[in-house]
Amino acid sequence: MTDQAPGADSGLTGADDGLLGKPTSASRTTLSHIMSGNETNLLGTVHGGVIMKLVDDAAGAVAGRHSGGPAVTASMDEMVFLEPVRVGDLVHVKAQVNWTGRSSMEIGVRVLAERWNEAVPATHVGSAYLVFAAVDADGKPRPVPPVEPETEQDKRRHQEAQIRRTHRLASRRAIKELRSRKRQEEPAGESGA
Template sequence: MTAPAELTRTPADSAVTLAHIMSEHDTNLYGTVHGGVVMKLIDDAAAAAAGRHAGVPAVTVSVEEMTFLAPVRAGDLLTVRARVDHAGRTSMDVGVVVTAERWNLTGPVTRVATAHLVFVAVDADGQPHRVPALDPATPADRRRQRRSRTGRPDRR
């Protein structure tokens, strides 16, 4: 369980943006996109941000919050933005914001979902692996860092 003690990364260093055009194969009987399809994209983007921060693969350990704010439809351009908000010893809190541009791409950009997930960096044996410290470089980074663990029990 090693990580160079002096190594730090800012949230911007590991932030991930994933864009995806939703298709009719993603929809349910009501013609809107399945929540599970959006959840998969959220998990993918968050895992990539956590893995970038850690420098090793990271696995999802907890979904602290997942909120769907507006429906997503076939043809929408979905943008999933993930960033590490807090780094513990081996765990990372990742915040995700999902926006949609409607099919004709002329309407307003709508926030359709938010999520907060926890990942744990793992070594080749699947054991928790130490992660670099997070350097919250901006006031917004520091605010997100403070909020990320609010109400989350300390498991140690």
């Protein structure tokens, strides 16, 4: 997976396209859903894939709001499940833009769960980071406005997102180099993934 759509310039920000920045709060959103028996796995807890779909839905809403149009999931990394989610839990998926490139955005997502019938604080049950690419009607990358972190927490998240981006790009580059070397070493006729 990539952290930008093909052809996107990884070094530019939305500001280079003359777009005005948007504060983090402009696109922040929460999606809430009560978990039902249809969403359970063999252990009787909510299937991780159901939670991942909610995460992708919330992140997609944030990406679309921030970019002012369609955006597609480019990658998801560090999806961490901390606690099981049970039938009857009210799940809150909170998402916001942490970082923007020219056409890509990192969306941070935090998943909380609480019993629908109890007045106790929600439990942090999962977190994820997704990269979305803004696209036009032809599916081509389009510029996004830069995100403007507002709080100290937003600024920290922005800096952490830049670190994750650097790691994604370095990892992708190292894998490409390894595959290139392995292809050169393979005898004629052999192939693999």
